[in-house]
Amino acid sequence: xxQRTFEEFYRELYAPMTKVAYLMMxxxxxxxxxxxxxxxxxxxxxxxxxNPGGFLRTVVTRLCINASNRQAMERQRVTLLDSRVYTDPDxxxxxDRLAAISADHRVVLVLRYYEDLSHREIARxxxxxxxxxxxxxxRALRELRRGLxx
Amino acid sequence: MLRPENDKNPLEGRLRHTLHAKxxxxxxxxxxxxPTPHVKSHxxxxxxxxxxxxxxxxxxVPLVGIVILAVVGLTVLRSDSGSHSSVSSRVSSxxxxxMTASDERVLPGQTIILTVDGPDLARLSGGGDAYFEKRVGxxxxxxxxxxxxxxxxxxxxxxxxxxxxxxxxxTPFPVLIPAVPPGAYRITRLFDVGSSDRKTRASTRVTxxxxxxxxxxxxVEAAAVSGPNAQDVLTPLCV
Numbered sequence: 001x002x003q004r005t006f007e008e009f010y011r012e013l014y015a016p017m018t019k020v021a022y023l024m025m026x027x028x029x030x031x032x033x034x035x036x037x038x039x040x041x042x043x044x045x046x047x048x049x050x051n052p053g054g055f056l057r058t059v060v061t062r063l064c065i066n067a068s069n070r071q072a073m074e075r076q077r078v079t080l081l082d083s084r085v086y087t088d089p090d091x092x093x094x095x096d097r098l099a100a101i102s103a104d105h106r107v108v109l110v111l112r113y114y115e116d117l118s119h120r121e122i123a124r125x126x127x128x129x130x131x132x133x134x135x136x137x138x139r140a141l142r143e144l145r146r147g148l149x150x
Numbered sequence: 151m152l153r154p155e156n157d158k159n160p161l162e163g164r165l166r167h168t169l170h171a172k173x174x175x176x177x178x179x180x181x182x183x184x185p186t187p188h189v190k191s192h193x194x195x196x197x198x199x200x201x202x203x204x205x206x207x208x209x210x211v212p213l214v215g216i217v218i219l220a221v222v223g224l225t226v227l228r229s230d231s232g233s234h235s236s237v238s239s240r241v242s243s244x245x246x247x248x249m250t251a252s253d254e255r256v257l258p259g260q261t262i263i264l265t266v267d268g269p270d271l272a273r274l275s276g277g278g279d280a281y282f283e284k285r286v287g288x289x290x291x292x293x294x295x296x297x298x299x300x301x302x303x304x305x306x307x308x309x310x311x312x313x314x315x316x317x318x319x320x321t322p323f324p325v326l327i328p329a330v331p332p333g334a335y336r337i338t339r340l341f342d343v344g345s346s347d348r349k350t351r352a353s354t355r356v357t358x359x360x361x362x363x364x365x366x367x368x369x370v371e372a373a374a375v376s377g378p379n380a381q382d383v384l385t386p387l388c389v
Contacts, residue, residue, distance in 0.1 A: 019173040022172070022173070023169055023172060023173060090164065090168075091167070091168045091171050091172070094164055094165060094168035095168055095172060098165075098168070109165060109169075110169060113162065113165050113166045113169055114166070114169040114170065114173065141161060141162065141165075144161065144165065145161050148161070
């Protein structure tokens with residue numbers, strides 16, 4: 001099979017990875033920065049990586065979790081969420097709730113409901129047991145529901 | 151793969167819908183600013199490539215460059231093919247008229263002056279209104295009318311407000327920035343050219359800044375507004 005180049009992966013995966021990071025971070029700028037970092041890491045390990053898409057998703061997810069957990073980043077994320085394009089009240093309300101829940105919960109929800117990944121796949125990405133992921137998704141949904149009912 | 155029909159409750163469906171809608175929105179946001187991150191990525195990838203001790207992929211640098219140029223080119227083409235002709239704060243309309251704002255970074259409630267430049271300006275007459283727009287999909291959605299009848303203070307009015315047809319000089323034209331969330335917006339004015347039925351358009355971009363700490367953009371009750379359609383006049387402020 002023909003070996004695909006780094007540039008081909010960059011061209012193919014930059015946009016989808018940035019979207020995932022945007023959903024996790026709520027900030028376009030941060031998403032772009034994190035995806036750039038992820039691609040740099042992919043480049044550094046390109047010869048050894050068997051599944052660049054999976055590698056990138058894992059790196060982007062972990063970078064997003066780390067970034068969200070940094071207080072300064074969190075403040076910036078919340079600020080930047082204010083600059084969203086207003087669309088539909090239902091969407092805006094849900095988006096606001098997503099911004100309010102913890103980064104760990106938001107990340108698993110994005111992987112589960114945007115990336116359509118199984119609990120096991122998510123577990124592999126975030127480096128936690130499958131049972132933990134299942135619990136985390138359930139708690140995240142509960143947290144979302146609680147916020148929406150207020 | 152999970153599908154919406156597998157969602158166990160409406161909340162999951164709504165969440166999925168929101169995530170996909172916001173991801174689509176990211177396309178809208180990115181379509182205006184792809185060059186910056188890609189140029190940056192070029193720089194960073196190039197830096198990584200050039201770092202001593204790493205395997206140098208001689209194909210990588212030119213190819214990344216080509217990708218960047220292609221994306222930038224596509225972005226420009228895509229912008230040009232949008233529903234309106236003006237795509238940046240100083241891009242000419244088809245008639246080569248340009249419109250610039252006295253301040254491109256503004257706050258809700260701030261008054262700025264729009265200046266039109268181009269050939270034979272005396273042939274241009276503008277209505278007393280401009281449009282404050284935000285990007286939606288491939289086009290622009292009008293949010294408010296920015297009204298000024300040639301004297302007094304400029305006002306913000308709802309789109310459905312009836313404004314007088316009162317031609318005013320094309321330039322200068324003061325506008326009041328509405329109470330909107332921070333972000334990039336566009337102001338558009340339409341002009342009649344000479345005595346013909348032809349119309350032309352000029353647009354300029356502005357970036358609405360975040361209100362000072364603890365304040366939010368809002369419309370407050372106008373204390374004493376008089377003149378045409380006073381009931382439709384909105385007073386934007388950071389409060």
